[in-house]
Amino acid sequence: MAYFDYNATTPLSSAGKQALLDGLESNWVNPSSPYRDSARVHNLLEESRLLLAERLQKSPSELVFTGGATEANNAVIRYIARQIPEDSELLISPFEHPSVSETADSTFGGRVRRLKALKDGRIDLEDLIDTINSVNIGVCSLMAVNNESGVVQPWEKVSQICRKAGILMHCDASQWFGKFEEGDFSNCDFVVGCGHKFCGPKGVGFVALSSNSHGFRSQLGGDQESGRRGGTENVPSILSMVAAMNEAESWLQKMGQQSSFRDEFEDCLKTNIPDLVCIGNTATRAPNTSFIVMPRFENVRWVRKLDLRGFQVSTGSACSTGSTHSSPLLEALGFSEDAGRQTIRISSGPETLGSDWQALSSAFQEVWEELLSSGNSGNTEVISI
Ligand code: PLP
Numbered sequence: 001m002a003y004f005d006y007n008a009t010t011p012l013s014s015a016g017k018q019a020l021l022d023g024l025e026s027n028w029v030n031p032s033s034p035y036r037d038s039a040r041v042h043n044l045l046e047e048s049r050l051l052l053a054e055r056l057q058k059s060p061s062e063l064v065f066t067g068g069a070t071e072a073n074n075a076v077i078r079y080i081a082r083q084i085p086e087d088s089e090l091l092i093s094p095f096e097h098p099s100v101s102e103t104a105d106s107t108f109g110g111r112v113r114r115l116k117a118l119k120d121g122r123i124d125l126e127d128l129i130d131t132i133n134s135v136n137i138g139v140c141s142l143m144a145v146n147n148e149s150g151v152v153q154p155w156e157k158v159s160q161i162c163r164k165a166g167i168l169m170h171c172d173a174s175q176w177f178g179k180f181e182e183g184d185f186s187n188c189d190f191v192v193g194c195g196h197k198f199c200g201p202k203g204v205g206f207v208a209l210s211s212n213s214h215g216f217r218s219q220l221g222g223d224q225e226s227g228r229r230g231g232t233e234n235v236p237s238i239l240s241m242v243a244a245m246n247e248a249e250s251w252l253q254k255m256g257q258q259s260s261f262r263d264e265f266e267d268c269l270k271t272n273i274p275d276l277v278c279i280g281n282t283a284t285r286a287p288n289t290s291f292i293v294m295p296r297f298e299n300v301r302w303v304r305k306l307d308l309r310g311f312q313v314s315t316g317s318a319c320s321t322g323s324t325h326s327s328p329l330l331e332a333l334g335f336s337e338d339a340g341r342q343t344i345r346i347s348s349g350p351e352t353l354g355s356d357w358q359a360l361s362s363a364f365q366e367v368w369e370e371l372l373s374s375g376n377s378g379n380t381e382v383i384s385i
Contacts, residue, residue, distance in 0.1 A: 023236025150289025
């Protein structure tokens with residue numbers, strides 16, 4: 001099988017796996033217990049915090065380990081809602097991950113303002129500046145890299161603008177780590193990430209806070225994480241996540257090289273399949289990501305046929321059994337609702353070879369011909385991916 005769904009999740013790297021196994025075998029005691037072994041594990045936890053904080057240019061006391069990016073985004077949005085004045089608004093991109101957008105809508109209600117998107121998949125910076133100048137904005141939430149299109153958002157620029165304007169800035173950087181060299185997070189008040197996007201384990205993540213985030217509490221019910229997240233720390237997974245983050249440095253260059261394979265793949269597809277659209281291909285994108293709108297046939301049919309040929313790709317859109325919700329990104333870019341059922345997201349990893357991309361391109365060609373010859377008949381059921 002050739003795995004082309006790295007934006008959904010990644011396999012454990014060798015350092016991540018070793019740290020996880022060591023953690024499960026030798027570092028499993030509760031770091032808050034009162035004996036020497038616990039102190040040892042507590043120290044390992046704090047060493048990991050220090051390492052990760054250094055990478056994020058934050059102080060270790062500002063770093064809170066969580067059960068993933070969804071938890072961290074929820075916690076940040078809810079915390080901010082308590083901090084900013086009641087008459088100020090939350091500004092977000094129109095294509096944030098649901099862990100941001102749904103929490104924002106349910107917490108801020110009518111006080112959520114969505115930015116306009118440019119055709120290339122980035123937010124419209126001019127719209128952001130106009131909005132900041134004309135509306136009472138208390139906080140801005142902008143993802144670093146869109147999980148569907150891979151388009152890099154101008155988050156560093158926005159964080160500078162927000163800092164100058166005295167607006168809090170939250171950056172969901174879940175899709176940034178493992179794809180890019182370190183960014184400048186110094187102007188972000190909240191930075192969120194999770195292990196399983198950069199070859200660490202699932203169910204573990206972090207939020208880096210600004211130094212004045214007093215009273216931040218992701219979960220109540222315990223004094224762990226300096227009272228900011230109740231619950232026994234998942235030390236093996238935390239150690240594994242930080243080991244994976246370190247190891248990622250050694251393969252980031254290889255990840256960068258994926259862009260030439262991806263671009264060739266898209267050129268080939270565009271030649272063979274008329275009217276296919278590659279979203280975001282004029283913007284800077286994550287090097288591993290291609291998000292395409294097929295000209296015909298529902299995406300689940302493509303995905304199944306590619307799966308049968310040994311290629312794992314995703315529809316990329318938020319589908320759930322029995323119902324479709326169109327992708328917020330496609331909506332923001334002005335695509336029709338139908339287009340949401342025709343998208344395919346392909347996302348590779350550092351070890352994906354040029355020949356894997358070429359084989360995928362041939363498989364697309366085969367599936368196209370098969371679907372054309374079978375006409376429009378076939379299963380239109382939507383599955384959860
Ligand atoms: N934010 C973005 C941009 C993501 O891509 C994801 C993962 O799909 C998440 C948040 C949620 O991360 P987790 O699975 O760790 O809760």
